[in-house]
Amino acid sequence: MDELISHYDDNIVISTSRLTKAFGNLVAVNDLHLQVMRGDVFGFLGPNGSGKTTTIRMLLGLIRPTAGRAVIFGMDNADQLPAILQRVGAIVETPVFYPYLSGKDNLHVVAAASGMLQGKASNRRVEEVLDIVELRRHANLAFRKYSLGMKQRLGVGAALLADPELVLLDEPTNGLDPAGVFEIRQLIQRLATLGKTIFISSHILYEIQQVCNRVAILQKGNLIKQGAVSELLQQNEQIVIRLNTVEETHQALSILQHAREEGQHWISGAHVDTDKQNKPVIRVDASRTRSAELNALLAEHRLFAAEIRPQEGNLEEIFLELTAPVTPPGAERPGMAALARETTAIFDEQGIP
Numbered sequence: 001m002d003e004l005i006s007h008y009d010d011n012i013v014i015s016t017s018r019l020t021k022a023f024g025n026l027v028a029v030n031d032l033h034l035q036v037m038r039g040d041v042f043g044f045l046g047p048n049g050s051g052k053t054t055t056i057r058m059l060l061g062l063i064r065p066t067a068g069r070a071v072i073f074g075m076d077n078a079d080q081l082p083a084i085l086q087r088v089g090a091i092v093e094t095p096v097f098y099p100y101l102s103g104k105d106n107l108h109v110v111a112a113a114s115g116m117l118q119g120k121a122s123n124r125r126v127e128e129v130l131d132i133v134e135l136r137r138h139a140n141l142a143f144r145k146y147s148l149g150m151k152q153r154l155g156v157g158a159a160l161l162a163d164p165e166l167v168l169l170d171e172p173t174n175g176l177d178p179a180g181v182f183e184i185r186q187l188i189q190r191l192a193t194l195g196k197t198i199f200i201s202s203h204i205l206y207e208i209q210q211v212c213n214r215v216a217i218l219q220k221g222n223l224i225k226q227g228a229v230s231e232l233l234q235q236n237e238q239i240v241i242r243l244n245t246v247e248e249t250h251q252a253l254s255i256l257q258h259a260r261e262e263g264q265h266w267i268s269g270a271h272v273d274t275d276k277q278n279k280p281v282i283r284v285d286a287s288r289t290r291s292a293e294l295n296a297l298l299a300e301h302r303l304f305a306a307e308i309r310p311q312e313g314n315l316e317e318i319f320l321e322l323t324a325p326v327t328p329p330g331a332e333r334p335g336m337a338a339l340a341r342e343t344t345a346i347f348d349e350q351g352i353p
């Protein structure tokens, strides 16, 4: 039993409880419970000002929480910070490098300043890190000539010098063009294959969706969701159906409504929308794996869809749904019958037969 407990603890890399930070009257982080497991690529998401950097600063002991605590590698960071920091690499805010020194020499400066690596060990590690962050080709170029993406990667490289188990990156893709974002994503994947636990913050949810296995979503300092990306995305999946006529669209909507009432609970909702080409479609809230069933259901009623397209969930939409203002009573989202009525209006406006 004891062994089980210690094994369990060993797998939790970061655990915060009731972590709170107030700046005067402003509660920047409120009652935060986070759990990051070993090997996670953990996305810490939220819009500007939601408390991401403040949380990371508390994790690193750069600021003291107003209340609550953070436990990293099983140690409370209020009293075992040095032992924790030996196993953590981080970039918070843009790291400062010497502009006239090369990327490689800058890494040597950081290694020497950390005092952890010396002589040959230091040289070897600098070379390894240059490989990991793919800067070997530019190793001897002066830092001031680096592109923003290269600068960011050098920052990550500096954080990796001491071969940390946990890497904390605060918005590493900030300000990068799509190619730079792609390179950072690849770098994060590489770090994950090296067995690192990665905690990465971003306000661009789409970027995170592609590299993280778990996420926490913050809004105004409050945690509004935490969980596996695959599960979150699954809840948000849809099947998009396009029919040939308005009449068929009406029929399809009422068939779906009926099926749901009759116990087909895999249909959690349906409404009319327009697709990217501005064509009216029915969006069915259901798992992507149900496409064939949906097709069969309509076909039973002699309705043959012009198009059926399973659609992946996306974190951006989940975030918007979670943060949407509460609708006042009497102004709920219209039911399917009302939507069927709306359909006519939408189709009429667009002059679709």
Ligand SMILES: Nc1ncnc2c1ncn2[C@@H]1O[C@H](COP(=O)(O)OP(=O)(O)OP(=O)(O)O)[C@@H](O)[C@H]1O
Pocket (backbone or CB within 6 Å): 023, 026, 028, 046, 047, 048, 049, 050, 051, 052, 053, 054, 055, 203
């Ligand atoms: N030292 C400070 N003193 C006063 N208020 C602060 C301080 N640091 C942060 N704040 C405030 O706390 C809130 C959270 O800020 P924080 O920097 O943690 O957000 P963030 O999620 O990192 O935002 P961004 O995406 O813009 O980096 C903001 O309202 C910010 O103005």
Ligand SMILES: [Mg+2]
Pocket (backbone or CB within 6 Å): 052, 053, 054, 170, 171
């Ligand atoms: Mg920030």
